[in-house]
Amino acid sequence: MPKLRTLAPAAPWEEVSATAEDWDALGKDELSRLHYHLHLVRGFEETVLELDADGLVHGPAHSSIGQDGAAVAAISLLGSGDQITGSHRGHHQFLAKCLRHVDDRAHDPRDEVPPSITEMLYRTLAEILGLKDGYCKGRGGSMHLKWTEAGAMGTNAIVGGGVPIANGLAWTKRRLGQGEAVFTFFGDGAMNIGAVPESMNLAALYNLPICFFIENNGYAVSTTIAEETRETRLSSRGGAYAIPAFRVDGMDPVAVRLATEKALALLRTGQGPAIIEAVVYRFVHHGGGAPGSAFGYRSKEEEAEWKARDPLALMTREMTARGWINEADDAAIRARVQATMKEVAARLTEKVEGKRRIIPSLWPSPSFRDEGLRGDLSEFAGARFEERETASGPLGEMKFVDAVAQVMGRRMETDERVFVMGEDIHKLRGGTNGATRGLAQRFPDRIVPTPIAEQGFVGLCGGVALSGRYRPVVELMYADFSLVAADQVFNQIAKARHMFGGETPMALVLRTKCAIGTGYGSQHSMDPAGLYVQWPGWRIVAPSTPFDYVGLLNSALLCEDPVLVIEHVALYNESGIGPLEDLDYFIPLGKAKVVRPGNDFTVLTYLAMTPLAVRVADEMDIGAEVIDLRSLDRAGIDWDTIGESIRRTNNVVVLEQGPLTGSYGAVLVDEIQRRFFDYLDQPVQRIHGGEASPSVSKVLERAAFVGAEEIRAGFEHIMAEMGRPIG
Numbered sequence: 001m002p003k004l005r006t007l008a009p010a011a012p013w014e015e016v017s018a019t020a021e022d023w024d025a026l027g028k029d030e031l032s033r034l035h036y037h038l039h040l041v042r043g044f045e046e047t048v049l050e051l052d053a054d055g056l057v058h059g060p061a062h063s064s065i066g067q068d069g070a071a072v073a074a075i076s077l078l079g080s081g082d083q084i085t086g087s088h089r090g091h092h093q094f095l096a097k098c099l100r101h102v103d104d105r106a107h108d109p110r111d112e113v114p115p116s117i118t119e120m121l122y123r124t125l126a127e128i129l130g131l132k133d134g135y136c137k138g139r140g141g142s143m144h145l146k147w148t149e150a151g152a153m154g155t156n157a158i159v160g161g162g163v164p165i166a167n168g169l170a171w172t173k174r175r176l177g178q179g180e181a182v183f184t185f186f187g188d189g190a191m192n193i194g195a196v197p198e199s200m201n202l203a204a205l206y207n208l209p210i211c212f213f214i215e216n217n218g219y220a221v222s223t224t225i226a227e228e229t230r231e232t233r234l235s236s237r238g239g240a241y242a243i244p245a246f247r248v249d250g251m252d253p254v255a256v257r258l259a260t261e262k263a264l265a266l267l268r269t270g271q272g273p274a275i276i277e278a279v280v281y282r283f284v285h286h287g288g289g290a291p292g293s294a295f296g297y298r299s300k301e302e303e304a305e306w307k308a309r310d311p312l313a314l315m316t317r318e319m320t321a322r323g324w325i326n327e328a329d330d331a332a333i334r335a336r337v338q339a340t341m342k343e344v345a346a347r348l349t350e351k352v353e354g355k356r357r358i359i360p361s362l363w364p365s366p367s368f369r370d371e372g373l374r375g376d377l378s379e380f381a382g383a384r385f386e387e388r389e390t391a392s393g394p395l396g397e398m399k400f401v402d403a404v405a406q407v408m409g410r411r412m413e414t415d416e417r418v419f420v421m422g423e424d425i426h427k428l429r430g431g432t433n434g435a436t437r438g439l440a441q442r443f444p445d446r447i448v449p450t451p452i453a454e455q456g457f458v459g460l461c462g463g464v465a466l467s468g469r470y471r472p473v474v475e476l477m478y479a480d481f482s483l484v485a486a487d488q489v490f491n492q493i494a495k496a497r498h499m500f501g502g503e504t505p506m507a508l509v510l511r512t513k514c515a516i517g518t519g520y521g522s523q524h525s526m527d528p529a530g531l532y533v534q535w536p537g538w539r540i541v542a543p544s545t546p547f548d549y550v551g552l553l554n555s556a557l558l559c560e561d562p563v564l565v566i567e568h569v570a571l572y573n574e575s576g577i578g579p580l581e582d583l584d585y586f587i588p589l590g591k592a593k594v595v596r597p598g599n600d601f602t603v604l605t606y607l608a609m610t611p612l613a614v615r616v617a618d619e620m621d622i623g624a625e626v627i628d629l630r631s632l633d634r635a636g637i638d639w640d641t642i643g644e645s646i647r648r649t650n651n652v653v654v655l656e657q658g659p660l661t662g663s664y665g666a667v668l669v670d671e672i673q674r675r676f677f678d679y680l681d682q683p684v685q686r687i688h689g690g691e692a693s694p695s696v697s698k699v700l701e702r703a704a705f706v707g708a709e710e711i712r713a714g715f716e717h718i719m720a721e722m723g724r725p726i727g
Helices: 020-053 068-075 091-102 115-128 162-176 188-192 195-205 234-241 253-267 300-307 311-321 327-348 400-414 454-467 486-493 546-558 609-620 639-649 665-675 698-704 708-721
Strands: 013-016 083-085 182-187 210-216 245-249 274-279 349-352 355-358 395-399 418-422 447-449 471-476 509-514 539-541 563-568 575-579 593-596 601-605 624-628 652-655 685-687
Touching: 013 234, 013 253, 020 068, 020 091, 020 115, 020 253, 020 311, 020 327, 068 091, 068 182, 068 210, 068 253, 068 274, 068 311, 083 162, 091 115, 115 327, 162 182, 162 195, 162 210, 162 454, 162 486, 182 188, 188 195, 188 210, 188 234, 195 210, 195 234, 195 454, 210 234, 210 253, 234 245, 234 274, 245 253, 253 274, 253 311, 311 327, 327 349, 395 400, 395 546, 400 418, 400 546, 400 575, 418 454, 454 471, 454 486, 509 546, 539 546, 546 563, 546 575, 593 609, 593 639, 601 609, 601 639, 601 708, 609 624, 609 708, 624 639, 639 652, 639 665, 652 665, 652 708, 685 708
Parallel strands: 013 245, 083 182, 182 210, 210 274, 245 274, 418 447, 418 471, 471 509, 509 563, 539 563, 601 624, 601 652, 652 685
Antiparallel strands: 349 355, 395 575, 593 624
């Protein structure tokens, strides 16, 4: 017979309930403020549903009525310096945090709503309606509410999408060491998406001051919690990561306050993360104002039972029983809130021929469509730009990968905000290729190794960037892993500046490598340029020499936008000209370079194909003008340099190493033929790999990507099309 021993979790898991004594101890002043804020949130949500019924909310209206008491109670203990991220059902979370920022505690809730609160309600409702006076200038709408000054760092339309970002905010708080905390709010449906468990593990590993606040309302749209998971007590997940967890009746605001006090006692004293699971209930359907029973997935009896436990009604009853409020006071507060919301709605809408509509002058101008998509690069004012041919410092031969490690070390030496996060970067003599060689010894707390959790740590770095306090450098071991972290890379980081109104810098560098030709197969060989160029929030650089790498990485780390730095394994151990002393110069983003002059045809290429194209052209002794693009994003394509060449050669070929699928070249070809059609003597030619991704087989892999033979054949073809066949 086996010997069995019952194991206990490494962290406590507790259920928290409130007693009558806890209500008494909280006192009149605190409960009155909670009661008032809950009335404001409830009145706001009722107005949103009213406008939605009139067809004035473009997009979803996810109401929090019923489950609003839990967030209001938890946030009542947070200051403006504490931060939150919210869920797609996040009006109540956002409003509660903003109320903590603008409410004057000396104000009597029975009096008129003060201007500071009224203006906040106005701007929030304007945002939900998609209007220019909103916090995000109408771009965020109901699901993307952000007000940095109040510590409300963004609600999120992607289920669980805000959780990794909150980890990044908490990382910043921990490094600042001021005792401030972060709460990330999400629902039961998010518990089963990879971003959440990855983030919990990282938060525990890095001892972050974050509370994972689960609003367990029992339904992911119409799917019940029992249909989602076998263990329906979601706070049980804390045991897997040694995170203290608390389960609480979310319809009881005082119980939630008690659980929050316990969590904050850990967060504010450096004891790492906590979990609070608040069991709550939304009174209406997933979206809009109809009850869930109207759609058949809930019964009217169930809804009635939960409505009898309304947190606002509970507070009113308990406060009345203690003589702290009466029915007239409660009615007066509700009337004040309703009147205020009516005034706010009246500032945004008007009646025309008996029908309510948005006041036309409040819509954003269509010309605002692309504004703030990326920064204006004003941060480069005064930067010292250099090119190899005119460099002011001594130059010499150096390995490409040594340039990578040396310039990163220099930036970490001169800027304490810079840190690097990625897998295995602290060992193996500088990661799998030596790109961080020697840095873990010099900066042990800023070379941060991670578990295999790309979505978690990329999102964490996105949250750090959102905070604006540090400069994260993410290393993805292979470019293909971008797809593992795709939500954070493309939905979150790429869109953040634009989505939140165009004024949110996102200074983040993502370094990754293209490993075509190394035998690592279809899932480790991607050239990511064609993927990232589809997301205009990203700037993209692809250095082909040690000198260019130094200047472009410096520019990437100065830029206030996210920058993808693509490296290539074929270049790492190659030697080229680089700086022997000066590691502080910049190369402009958006500046291509003619690396081989010629008059026959123009070659547009980047990364490892640049030196190979030059070599083949030299061997063929033809007048190919090779342009190293260097910057690949749409805003960074140097059309001046490209255009000058095409107008002279009248022939152009786009050269890339990777397959036809997911190709970067298609973007260039489309733009070239529209911009320079009148100057072309023939269609734009392309040299690219096969349709399929590279295979592991040495023979099949070689057949899949472009090498010297394919370049030579492509050059011969374009010369033949010019009427000048070779040989």
